Amino acid sequence: MTSRRLRIRLPLLALICFSLLPLCGCGREISKSVSTFDYLDTIIRITVSAGSESEADSALSGCLDIIRDYHFMLDADGEGFVGRLNKSETVSLSAEEKALLLSALGMCAETDGALDISLYPLARLWDIGGGNHVPDEDEIRETLLRCGYEKLPPVTDEYALPAGMAIDLGAVAKGYIADKLSDYLNKAKVKSALIDLGGNIYALHEKTGGAPYRIAVQSPSDPSGRIAVVEGGDVSVVTSGTYQRYFDKDGRRYHHIFDRRTGAPAQSGLLSVTIIAPSSYLADCLSTAVFVMGEEKGAEYISVQSGVSAVFALEDGSAALYTGGEGGGYTVIMEGGK
Amino acid sequence: MRNRDYIRRLTVYALLTSLSMIFSYIESAVALPLPVPGIKLGLANIVSLFLLYNGGLAGALAVSAARCALTSFLFGTGLWQLAFSLSGAVLSLVGMYLIMKTGRFSIFLISMAGGILHNAGQLLVAFFTIGGAAIGYYAPVLLLSGAVCGLITAACARAVFKVYKGGRIE
Amino acid sequence: MTEAEKRLPPKREIVIIIAVLALLGLLAAAVGFSGGKAETARVLVDGQTVKLLSLSADCEYLYTGSEGAENLIVVKNGGVSVVSANCRDGLCVNQGAKSRAGQSIVCLPHKLIVQLEGDSSEVDAYAK
Structure with missing residues (x-):
């Protein structure tokens, strides 16, 4: 070929090759999922994508094992450390159990009691989803005497609760477990x-x-509808809402998120709070706490949580988004024109 | 040395560059309000075709590049728009030259291919910058319009060739 | 131009030309009529999603970008359109209202695309 032709043909060839490159990016990926109703009192579904079917299967069964173990450990009425503490036993805490308890109590203090893991006596009193009982003032007052995270003794290796008190890690369990699962799946x-x-x-x-x-x-009002979409990776989305567990009586709705100041379901003007954060444990803790705080205090609290965002669903049907500074690796897209 | 032939060629190219800029301007002034961005008659391609047949690829590329650059500077359309028009022009010229060199096709097919390639080049740039499924949605329509406009420019160029009495420029 | 080149194209070439036109025409029609009713409109600028609008409720979204770029995007009766914009060519406004999944409205000067999505805008999970 003459050098002139080469000068034209070569770049053209390069262009064609370059445009075909994207096709080489396809690696093998197998996706599998598993669903179960057996644990945590709810439906669990895990989907993994791995390089081979056996890797996916082994990852999924590893996840189920982890969930089963934590379900046992954290069940407030079971035989794990929480259940036994609630039966007034003295329990030898493992390192992990101690760390979890300390961390949860730390979150209670940080949220000024908006999150309080010691309200189990109150939950038993109301029995939402079971006896559905609307207690009177005396019952509430008496029960509140046995609630309050600040009344719990400092955490030690051999631990026991004061008489009549009981704890429930349900408000943080799912988030905690999700983080453990993600650690496992990463490894x-x-x-x-x-x-x-x-x-x-x-x-x-x-x-x-x-x-x-x-x-x-x-x-909150339409189970098939949505108020926002979170797009991203390595992110957790956790919601606390009145519609999750409640009963209606005499025209009033009683839901499962209690306010320790009133001893009754929190009336904060919100239907739900959704926290978006890289840590599922944090998101779970905050979703309960911020719901109890309400929009004003909640927004203020969120504004100093770096990488955390919150979507508030208000009782009037509107929704609001608050963010606590940069980071996060996700985008929150609100539905509608706001 | 700046001999006569050099001056002649420089003048011809300069004239053709201005001519193609005028063509560009005319077609955007009478732009049809079609719902698709990027549908243009491509009248400037008449100049490109003329150059390809009477000058060679280098001359055609030079004039097109000059036209794109000058248009971008004069009308302040920005670097991104420049990349857009350049990519279409280069791809289309190179393609047309190659097809022409095979000697087996008439100006109509060559110009149609040029029109398609011109829009294809622009679609590629759009794909790699703003991306999105929008590109796939518009691609067939844009390529079709490129083909049709290519045929129209071929007819116009032929009319010019019929009365052109000068020789080759290179 | 040689005398040979001035001739009209031979039959073989005419067939090729018509075939190419027909093919592109079919593709254009296929793409144009594909896609069901759209459910959401995604506004992308420079490839990044800046807003996701639901087409089920009439609403307005004013996009303001760098260097004063503005596009007013309106959702009405299940369709979306760019009602006004201060871009150079105003082609985005000419594109009218779109309502089928897969369609889009493009504002090249502002690098803005309003992409309509239907079932493909499904989500992977519901946080509840």
């Missing part, structure tokens, strides 16, 4: 995963193909 080198523990969502990495996970925030 198991799965390519991507979606963890759904009864609506407590954690998205590990991005979806196959590099697209971000899309997690909808359910609308």
Whole structure:
């Protein structure tokens, strides 16, 4: 070929080759999921993407094992450390149990009691979803004497609760477990995963193909509708809402998120609070706490939580988004024109 | 040395560059309000075709590049728009030259291919910058319009060739 | 131009030309009529999503970008359109209202795309 022709043909060839490159990016990825009703009193669904079917299967069964173990450990009426403490036993805490208890109590203090793990006596009194009892003033007052995280003794290796008190880690359990699952899946080198523990969502990495996970925030008033979508990876979305567990009586709704100041379901003007954060444990803690705080105090609290965002669903049907500074690796897209 | 031939060529190219800029301007002034961005008649391609047949690829590329650059500076359309038009022009010229060199096709097919390639080049740039499924949605329509406009420019160029009495420029 | 080049194209070439036109035409039609009713409109600027609008409720969104770029995007009756914009060519406004999944409205000067999505805008999970 003449050098002139070469000068034209070579770049053209390069262009064609360059445009074909994207096709080489396809690696093998197998996606599998598992669902179960057996644990945590709710439906659990885990989906993983791994390099082979056996890797996916082993990751999933590893997840189920972890969930089963924590379900046992954290059951407030079971035989794990929480259940035994609630039966007034003295329990030898493992390192992890001690750390968890300390951390949870720390969150109670930080949220000034908006999150309080010691309200189990109150929960038993109201028995939402069971006896559905609306207690009177005396019952509440008496029960509140046996509640209050500040009344719990400092955490020691051999631990026991004061008489009549009881704790419940239900408000933080799902988030805690989700974080443990994501640690496990990271070590198991799965390519991507979606963890759904009864609506407590954690998205590990991005979806196959590099697209971000899309997690909808359910609308409190319409179960098939959504008020926001979170797009991102390595992020958790956790909601606390009045619609999750409640009973109606005499025209009033009594839900399961208690306010320790009143001894009754929190009346904060909110229908739900959804926290978006890289840590599912943090999101779970904050979703309860911020709900009790209400919009004003809650927004203020969120504004100093770096990398955390919150979607508030208000009683008037509107929704608001608050963010605590940069970071997070996710985008929150509100539905509608706001 | 700046001999006569050099001056002649420089003048011809300069004239053709201005001519193609005028063509560009005319077609955007009478732009049809079609719902798709990027549908243009491509009248400037008449100049490109003329150059390809009477000058060679280098001359055609030079004039097109000059036109894109000058248009971008004069009308302040920005670097991004410049990349857009350049990519379309280069891809289309190179393609047309290659097809022309095979000697087996008439100006109509060459110009149609040029029109398609011109829009294809722009679609590629759009794909790599703003991206999105929007590109796939518009691609067929844009390529089709490129083909049709290519045929129209071929007819116009032929009319010019019929009365052109000068020789080759290079 | 040689005398040979001035001739009209031979039959073989005409067939090729018509075939190419027909193919592109079919593709354009196929893409144009594909896609069901759209549910959401995603506003992307420079490839990044800046807003996701639901088409089920009429609403307005004013996009303001760098260097004073503005596009007013309106959702009405299940369709979305760019009602006004201060871009150079105003082509985005000419594109009218779109309502089918897969369609889009493009504002090249502002690097803005309003992409309509239907079932493909499904989410991977619901936080509840």
